[in-house]
Amino acid sequence: MSLPRIVSQVVILGSQILGKAFVEAYRQAARNARSGTSHSTGAGERGGANLGSNLAGEGGPMITRKHKMTVDEACQILNVKNVAFSEGPNQPIVSEELSDMLKAYERMFQANEKTSKYLLSKVVRAKDRISAEVELAKTPTPPQPPPQQPPQP
Incomplete structure (x- = not known):
């Protein structure tokens, strides 16, 4: 050949x-x-049904798209437990988990401040994502009207 x-x-x-x-x-x-579905955030690999939001409202998927990170990913990055941010309509948001998240954020921010800008941006985005979820949980949701039933003949 x-x-x-x-x-x-x-x-x-x-x-x-x-x-x-x-x-x-x-x-x-x-x-x-x-x-x-968007596979660039990794949400599609996990099924993409909930998009990482702990809330049942429509704001959760919008926040996920804006921050390009799910709540699960943010909790993994900051090494905190993934808890529901609001137990019910009248329950306060758990402050212990938020203080743990802020401590983890400060620790990781200081550790990566001078080394890796990539890791630093991940830490900042994780904190922003969890903070956005907390703000969404704090906003009161308007009461849903009961579904209308057709008249009985």
Whole structure:
């Protein structure tokens, strides 16, 4: 076999492999766009049903998209327990968990302040994500009207 023939076969085979990979990546992106899930945050790998929000309201997924981090990820980064931020409509938010979160944030911020900007940004975003969830829990939700039932014949 001659060298030009071997080189041409390697180039053709390599281009076929790359072409198939690009086509599959495009198909996956099209599927993601149709289903409306985002795999860039990692929420889709966990099912994406709740998007990491502890609240049942519609603000949770919006906060997740804004901060690009789920509550679970934020709790893992700061090494705090993932607790419900509000036990009920009249229950106060647990301050012990919030103080633990702030202590963990300060400790990790000081540890990474001079070394890694990437880790520092993750720590700051984790604190912001949990703080946004707490603010969402503090806002009162308007009472839901009971569902209307059709008249009984």
